[in-house]
Amino acid sequence: MVEFAPQDVFAALERHGVRYVLVGGLAAILHGAPHVTTDADIVPEVGRENLERLSAALEDLNARIRVAGEPAGIPFDHSGESLARVQTWNLVTDRGNLDITFVPSGTRGYDDLARDAQSVVVRGMQVPVASLADVIRSKEAAGREKDRLVLPVLRRILAESDD
Numbered sequence: 001m002v003e004f005a006p007q008d009v010f011a012a013l014e015r016h017g018v019r020y021v022l023v024g025g026l027a028a029i030l031h032g033a034p035h036v037t038t039d040a041d042i043v044p045e046v047g048r049e050n051l052e053r054l055s056a057a058l059e060d061l062n063a064r065i066r067v068a069g070e071p072a073g074i075p076f077d078h079s080g081e082s083l084a085r086v087q088t089w090n091l092v093t094d095r096g097n098l099d100i101t102f103v104p105s106g107t108r109g110y111d112d113l114a115r116d117a118q119s120v121v122v123r124g125m126q127v128p129v130a131s132l133a134d135v136i137r138s139k140e141a142a143g144r145e146k147d148r149l150v151l152p153v154l155r156r157i158l159a160e161s162d163d
Contacts, residue, residue, distance in 0.1 A: 002092065002093070002094060002095065002096055003095075003096065004038050004039070004095070004096035004097070005095040005096055006026060006040045006095070006096065006122070007122055007123040007125070008061075008095035009040050009061060009093065009095050009096065009098055010040075010122055010123075010125050010127050011125060012057040012060045012061050012095075013042070013054075013057050014125055014126075015057070015060070016053040016054070016056045016057040016060070017053050018044060018050060018053045018054045018057050019044065019045040019047075019050050019110070019114075020042040020043060020044045020045065020054075020110070020128065021042065021043045021110060021113040021114050021117045021128045021129070021130050022040065022041065022042055022127055022128060022129045022130065023041045023042065023043055023101075023104055023113065023130045023134070023135060023138060024037070024039075024040075024041030024099070024104075024135070024138075025037030025039070025041070025150075026039070026040050026041065027041070027129045027130050027135050028132075028135050028139075028150065028154055030120050030122070030127075030129050031129070031132040031135065031154075031157060032157050033150060033153055033154055033157060034153070035150055035153075038096070038097060039096065039097035039098060039099055040096070040097070040098050040099070041098075041099045041100075041101065041104075042098070042099070042100055042101075043100075043101060043102065043103075043104060043107075043109060043110050043113055043130075044083075044100060044102070044110060045110045045111075045114070046084065046102060046109070046110060048080055048081075048084075049080075050080075051080030051081075051083050051084055052079075052080040054078075054080070054083060054100075055078050055079055055080050055083060058078045058091070058093075059078070061093035061094055061095055061098070062093060062094045063078060063091045063092070063093045063098065064076065064091060064092050064093075065089070065090070065091060065092075066090045066091055066092045066097060071092075072092070073091065073092040083100070087101065087102050087103060088100065088101045088102075089101075104138045104142075105138050105139075105141035105142040105143075106137045106138045106139075106140060106141025106142070107134065107137065107138055107141075112134075113130045113131075113134055114128065116130075116131040116133070116134060117129060117130055117131060117134075118131060132154065132157060132158050132161070133158060135154065136151065136154050136155060136158060139151055139154070
């Protein structure tokens with residue numbers, strides 16, 4: 001099992017100049033949610049140059065497709081062109097699991113999320129994190145049981161931050 005080191009994932013993305021927004025459980029944690037997650041979820045900007053930079057970062061991270069029964073994952077073509085063909089990628093890297101989605105539930109993708117994203121410092125790096133309202137909106141739209149369980153806490157954190 002690979003140790004989850006999201007700061008190393010962020011460092012690879014930063015090194016290659018990838019434009020993205022962090023969403024999902026890790027974004028919720030950075031907003032103060034008392035939960036645990038074992039992956040990082042990102043929404044990249046979909047331009048060709050950005051997807052090529054993302055491909056280079058994935059190469060650095062030794063990214064592979066996450067598949068049940070294959071703990072090391074399976075290799076794949078992660079060229080920018082290939083990345084653009086699939087809406088969601090569930091990957092394993094040498095630094096932990098990384099999920100890439102272009103249009104998370106309840107959103108219109110990168111531009112929608114980047115508008116209200118906040119920059120959060122993680123181990124000295126500026127990480128673009130979806131606003132808590134956007135994290136909540138996406139989790140509500142996804143409707144998964146694991147999301148429904150955390151929504152009350154996220155809503156309370158948002159309400160307390162508005163006071």
